[in-house]
Structures are given as C-alpha cells and as structure tokens.
Amino acid sequence: MEAKLLRVDLTTGEIRTEILPHSLFERWVGGSGINDWILWEHFQRHDIMCDPRGPDNIFIFGIGPVAGTGSGIGVKGRITFKSPEYGHFADSAGGGKFPYMVRFTGYDHIAVTGKAPKPVYLHICNDEVTICDASHLWGKNTSETHTLLREELGDYPSEAHTLTIGPAGENLVGMSGVVSDGWRIYARGGGGCVMGSKNLKAIVVQGNKGVKIARPQDLLRWADGFRQKIDANEAGYGFKRRGTLGAVEMYQKIGGNFWRNNQGVLFCGDEVRSDNWVKKFHKYSEVCSSDCFVACDGRYKIEGHESPQANRYVGESFRHPEYLTTASGAGALDLRDWADVAHWGKITNELGLDNQDLSCSIGFITELAQRELISPKDIEELFGRPLKLEWGNMEVIEEIVEGVAYQKNLFGQLFRDGAYYGALNFSQRKGENFMKYAIYGKGGASFTEELRAYPTWMNNMAVASRGADHLKGIGLIEKFQRKDLSKAYFGRPEAADLKTPLLKGACTHVIENQVALINSYGVCIFHWLLDVLGYAPESYYGEAYAAVTGIDKTKEERMRDGERICNLEKAFNSLIGMRREHDTICERWMYEPCPEGPWKGRVAADTFDTVLDEYYEWRGWDQQTGLQTRSKLEELGLEDVAEVLAREKALIEDGGKRSVQVSIPTAGIEKMAK
C-alpha cells in the first residue's frame, strides 16, 4: 500500500507531491490516522502554540484506503487541523462524492499551509494542480460556490466535486465548517475558519484514475457478503428512509432529546416529535456516495401545504436534516415545524456554520432573555437593534445566524467561537457570571443531546480529543443496553446497565479505538451503527481493509492501531497543556438534575469522576494528571511521541513497560441506584 500526499504552501505557491510509504499505513492505518500523523509532524517543525487563525496552522484533508473501492461501506473524508474555535486538536468528517473523487485524482491526502495573498481555490485535476483566483467566489455561500465552480470547470475528466467555505469561514468565525458539494458539512472544530484564514475558498477535484486493490477477488467476495447482510437487515429498511431522523422518536421515548438549551429533554412540538418528516417532507431518497449499500440520504422539496410554516419556503429543496440538525433546531431552539427545521439545516450549511455550537450560542442568550437576566438595552447592544428573543421564532433565529456568519454585530463577535467562549465574553463584559447557562463539554464544544442519564456519553463529552462530541466514542453499548456486547468485550454485562457507572469509562476506551479505526479506513460510521455483525470494526471491516491494502493483522492488532491513533490525538492536546481538569463538562450537565423524562433527577456529578478514573485506567494514563505514561506509549510503539512529550514535561515517567491491570470501580454505584 502506498499513497500520495499533495502539499501546497499558499504563501510561496509551492506545490509538491510526497509518497506515503507502506510503513506509514502499517502504523497509522490511513484516513484520520495518517492525517493525525501529518498534523503531529507539522507541529514538530512549527510552534504548536501558534495562532490557529494564522499561517502556521495546517489544513489536512484525508481519505482512508477502503473508500471508493466498491466495498459498499460508504465513504467519509476527514479534515484535521488545530482548532481556531477550541484551541486544541480538531477533526471533522463528511461523506458524499468529494472524498472518493480525491482518490480518483491519485491523491489520498492534501495538506495546505501558509496563506495566499488573495482569495484562491485549489484545483486538482488528476496530476495537474493549480492555485486559481477565487475573487469572484468570495462572499458566495457554499451552494452558490459549488454551482459556479461546476459551471466553470466543466465535466472532464469528471464532474467537479468541491469542498468550500461559506461567509462564516471567510469572516473567520470559529464555529465555521467546510461543505462538500454544497450540502454536506464537515461541521466541527472550525475547519472553515482555518481555510478562510488561508484565503482558501475551495478545493476542487476532478479525476478519473483508478484505485489499486491488493486482493480484488477477496474484496469482491467481502463486498458481496456485506451487501447480503445489509439487505437482510430489516431494521435497515427504516434507516434507509429516515437516516438518523429515526432517532427523534426513539430519543423522545428514552428521554434523550435536548430542549430549549437543555432546560428540558423532550421536544414539545407535536409535528417535530412525530414521524411526519417521512410522511410529508421526504421527497427523494439518495445515495450520498456511489460506494454505499444503505442510501440513507434524502432530499426534501417544500410545496407549501405540508405545515403551517411551509408556505414561507415554497420551492425550497435541500438535503434532509440529520438528527443533530433537528436536535439543534427543534430541540435547542424549540422550532416546532419541520419546514423551519429543514430551513435551519439549509441556511447553516449554506453559510457554513456548525449548528451544534451555533444553536447553543443562540440558546444561551435566549435563555437569559427568558429569565429576564438581560435587558432590552442589552439585546439592542448585542444585535444592533431591538430584537424579540423568543424560542422557536425562525425569523429572529435567521437574523441572528446571518449576524454571526457575516460578523455584523456584537453578538456575532462575542460568540464566534461558540457558546462557551461567547458566555465567557458576555459574562466578562457584563461583570456577572452567566456560565451556568452555557452548554459545553471538553474544549468548550457544545452538543445537543440529553446526556445526564448516560455515563458513557457524558464521559465521551469530557474526553473526546476534538472537544465534546459523540462521534469519537459513541456509547451505544450503554444507550442501547447491549448486554451481549458488554459481555463480549468485558466478560460482564455492566457496560449496558444504566443503573451503574461500572465499565462506562472502559466502554469509551474500547469504542474510541474502534471509531478511530473506522475513520482511518475511510468508511461511514452508520453502516457500523446498523450493526449487521456486532459492533466489531476490528474484525469484519478489518477484513475489507486487509483485502484493499494487503495488510493482514489480527483483530487485537487492529484494536492496537485504533488505540495508537487515539493516543496521538491525546499527545497533541497534552503538548498544548491539556490535563485532567480540561476533561470536563458544563455546570448544567454536571450539577442540575435532569428535569423530566425517564431519568428525571439524574446528575452527572454522581458518577463523573468514577467514570473518568476508570477511563484513564483502561487507557493506561495517569489518573491524577490525565497525562499519558511512558509505558503505555512504548507498548503502542510510540517511543518517538513519548520523547517529545517528555521534553515538554507532558509525560508521566512510570519506569518502562508494564502489563495493564484494570480493576472495576465501585464508587458512585449507590447514588445511581437511587
């Protein structure tokens, strides 16, 4: 297995190609693993404490070896950078056709550094790479930019596929994402801001090269078996139509939704808590990539009669909202009409904004208004005019969203890096502490699901290397109460038992390693969630990876690969000074009792430290500081990383190799049992 890395320095205009050797894949798998290594190496030569909005930051796109091979597991590309929003490691994923079209140009990874003197886009047409003027695109939204680039570049050797930023990225808004083909956002961490800081409006790819497969017959056999398993999966039929929107009803039942800045856990609008999306709005099912056996994507077109608000958007057509678009719109902001929720998804994509951090920023200020903690004068000062801040008012919300994207007013400026930093800025400005109303986890990242009943998820929010998020360690053994999987991984059922904190940190450890593998293979996480063969990407996905790359490993070795990748991301954050105290969550999640639903009364604080201790123990990290240990890094073959950390006093010297001894914690059980 070999692949090509394209390096582009926008300051000098230098473009060069490097070969990524087989040994790199043996160590870092591909996709996000190799992205992480490129990031790590970059910051061995540049100051890791640099301004992430400055030219020393690096923007990396990467795609794993299994993507675009016909395996049918879907495709996910990954961007990696130092976050301008949270200040630490960040990455974000997106599907669609852009990622595998990158492979068809002959490149698997793209690394952009420096800063162009004026707006540019990067055009990669097979081996021909050009830095092009983008002054005519600057100011356009992501859909417009995609359309213009397609028209401009024609359809030879293939249609153009794009990765673009919107006005939010151009205006260096921290919570800005990048959008592929105009409608699939890589939302988290501020990748749009990094591209904007480099005056890079877009990356455009056109290619018609093939992808090399080490053992094509093995891959064909594997793909055929996988297709049959997907087709026989009856639960998958519902998922094909709803995508992640199927979670709305389920979360309503289990008390997992997020309402009005998490003052509640249940959606209140009859429309948005029903299955009416599928009945009324869903018009077309689509395959997001050509390499997917599920096809959960879809498009809506509003005709005007579907709901009371639909007449505001007659003719509007866009990608259907996913669950978190709904959780942020219908939940965090209490939009009660599907047409408004769909429009919320569309405008945040087109302006290039992360709807998690954005909705919690708007939710924060709306809750202050609801509680009469801010005056009409404060509101006028924030928004430049009198504004009626109220839940579920889409006209007001749209005005606020544009204010953030275009940095039109004080609110947009204070909250450009999300709810945590916005709340800090606002509290300092007012001389009063409002932080208890800000929703965030690690790094200040926001997330719009109710989590207090779910210790693994709460732990995910505190430790995820890219800041609070579910897609690094998605705790499904716990949420779906899968005792079979708990027994399979831990020999006992407690990871699936919501009444005990036992094995919840262990669960984060295992699933983070698995997710790191999935992200490095370059495939979609949702095929895994459908669970056709148990949650075990290290075995059955690993076989597809082996057929593509020729890299044969045992499942234990593959889990080590995932663990190695997680440890590299952790090392990045340790280098910039993150310690145990940064693995935390907001006051509302920690101390305010869950207000309603089946888990009413739960607070995270009862089990938080117990679960975090257990997580560090399973990770082989130091419980007191949260830092990595030399023994763990050496066990993973990361002696070089350990040396860097040791030089910066960010490593616990524990006397060399040791066998991992894991014990089961007992604290906190009594409180949860109540």
Add this chain to the structure above:
Amino acid sequence: MITIRAEYQARFREITKVPEETLQLEQPLVSELARIITEKYGPRMLALLIDPETNDLNNKGTLFLDSKGQRIYIDDTLEDGEVITFMVGIAGG
C-alpha cells in the same frame, strides 16, 4: 391472562401500520408477546424481532424497552398493564 400495550416506532410501525395496540397474553412472558406479534405481522416482523442465530429478541439495530426504560429479553416475564416500546436503535447525525 395479562394485558399489555405495544407501541411501535419507525420500521415497526411501517410493518404493523398502527402506532400502538393492546394485546392479551395467556402467559406473562416476552416470548409469548414475540410469538403473537410475529404471527400477526408475518416474516418481516419476524426478521426484525427475532435473531435467527440466538432465537432471542434481535439486539442488532433495535431497542425494545419496558415502561421502566429497561431492555427486555426473551426469557423476561411481563406484568399486567406493562407497556413495551419497539424501536429501531440509531444515533448520531
């Protein structure tokens, strides 16, 4: 004889074509409930509800909860008046 209420979400509701129904069980067992539902709704429900490898309720991509929010298993007993919700388990997005 006990009476339970079955609630159906997503794919389950597409098969049953009703969001909920009341069912009477001669034996207060989850296995009895599964037998009644699969007989009533046919092979698609059988494929969704029962794992052919284990003959237990299908764990994969599904979530079946009682009124206390606990996942139910084929050997569990049921109380009169229990509410069982049949869901497709999904997250993320």
